[in-house]
Amino acid sequence: MNKEPQVLIEQPNGRHTLYASVEQDDRTAYLYLFPAELQSKKYKMRACWLRNLLPAPEVKDLAAMHNGTAPMLQRKFCNHPDGKEPLKAELLEIVWLPEDDGAAVLYDGEILGVIPGWSLYVDEAVSYAADCTGVEGDDFLVLPLGDPETNQQYARVGEAVAFRNQWSTVEEPAWPQIQETFINCYEQQFGKMLQYFAIDNNEWPPMAMGKFEKDNVVYFLTMGASIRPMPWVSYLYNDTSAAYRRMELALAVDKNEFSEEEIMKMAESIATMADIPWRHISWLGEGHTIGSSKLPAPYESMILSSALYNGEAFALPEMYGDKVNLFWASPVTQQEREFAHRKPNGGYELLEIMIQKDATHVVKKRKAVL
Template sequence: MSVLRRGGVSSRGSAAKVVHAAASPYGSRRLVIETDGDVTAAYLKDARDSVVGATWVANHRKAPPELDQSRLDTGDPPLLPESHVRHPSGRKALDGEALEVVWFEEGDGVAVLEAGDPLIVIPGWSDMGRGIPGYARDAAHQSPFAFPLDEEIENFGPRIEQARDHWKRCRADGSWAEFQQSVLGHLLQRLGPSGHYWHDVGRQLAGGRTAVSPTVGVSERPARSNREFTVLSTVGMSRQRMPTVELYEDDVAPYGRIELAVASTLPSQKAGSIFPWLAQYPWRSVTWFAPGDVVKWYHEARTFPLSSGESSWEGVLLLDDPTRLAGPEAPAMTGLTLGGDAVRWLWLVPITGEDHRYAKSEGSDALIRRLAQQGRSWVIS
């Protein structure tokens, strides 16, 4: 089945004009709206400039009675036939200045509004590799190039408004401080007084680009009389939902917001060095962290942050219930709610390359059982 252009190479040549372009706040997706004067199409691209989602937007001249296959053969988006469009005579060209781009909170989808009204939506599940396009206001019937937006506007309308509210809150003066204090207050109740605090640790892997979201800090909660280990927790990951959860879970609320934690007897500076890699990972890679996930280190094993002369760690296991492994009683971290969603803390446990392969082959539950049988502790030392 023919679909809109996908991949990283445009075949539209110099005839295509960019009407509007915008990058997501996380820097992992980019929206490009193009026209050749006859048809406008929108493309959602990844960091490698490959098209991951797309939709026909509008015809700008009289619609043909049938699909114009000749345009597809030359790599151009089609003039949709008159049976599939709301403006068979074509609509006027888009004014890029009149368009508002609203990125979903998760960063994996985007909406475009024209004069305040939804024009298109390319959600996270748009997949040109499988022939699933985005949604367009001017589409009257489903096709491989666009789904009618009005059929889903009851779902997308509130989501667009929620996304606008989210970014408005993020830009508001004092917003970060208010969020930060809510998480730090929760950590105080659950883990006791704080020690050191590291601000915006994810920027270390973002090349120092201050505009790349999300902002994530790390709070140290030193060992105390009733706890022999220090806890390091992220502060900021839960401020926004993770991408792609809705592709796997019917109810996003229990899984969408997380913070990461490490329990350790190592020096905090060393234990905390794991966080720059993971703090922005879901939004940078457009994925999510689920309980039981294993994440492989992206570089040589000897450079893994928690490595020592006696270990050969190459990744981490994410546990929502650390008591499945050996070790002391784990602190209860439940009770924080943001945006109506419960925040889940996932504990990081380093694993070897062989552990990672075993989890991928047999499943994370099998790995957890094996680590428990080996007496592996969830506290890093």
């Protein structure tokens, strides 16, 4: 009779959308990544074999799979064919990758297993274990972690540990400097900051929005969203993901066309959008639309675009060596949003039509473009 698996460690990511846990029975130990209930229809649980505690089977452990128990890794693929001692809970540590969609488990400071974030987005689960020595064909549960020279997971986990350590001090010394750099950048373009709003709901990371005014246009620009790279992007863009994985949001509204109350409600919608990638395990990019109940009729969504901007060119400060994209939000009607959703990249098409009809980053009252 197999012993019921014991949870040795469990930890949620920053927004509690995913949970990482290490479980161990009398045969094996595994790292699991499983979605919270709200995400469970969109994402599946992911598993990473960590070690066998008994002598390894010669062939694939089909019996365990049929019984619904965690399978052992077969002898030819593990570096401890006769089994290893059970893991000790006090030596385990879970490290979330900065995107918050993947995790690693360390044992006494060394990487034991990794489930990369992009494993969530592919049909076949992918994971890496230090004690796996190889695979062949499709006859495997896990891939070998190998060494730092052959597997970039070492660098990713190292960056995640350094990132976590940088922000784990009570003083958060990194934030005042980031804040100052972004405010200086914005003030050079739009004049003195008039108001500062914290938009992080007292959750990490710190995020804020500044209000500026220039030539009868009110500007709102976020800062801090770009501290974290967005989920999905490394999977979608692979080697070029550094150019797309960080963003901040902006809103510019013509004061002559909207009331103060309407302008502030639009700004509220931007503030809530800044955390969407991590609350929903998604990403924001050019042509994406986001619904909002805070917009004046007939608008019901915002479309995001850097192409709408037609002011004096400026670049945001880099974040951790990455480019930071600034997306301007522009209100669209239900019909326009539905047009954008009709087909892949429909948002680009909608933006092209809007730009042809003289829409810019400055929000003014306009007729529907369709």
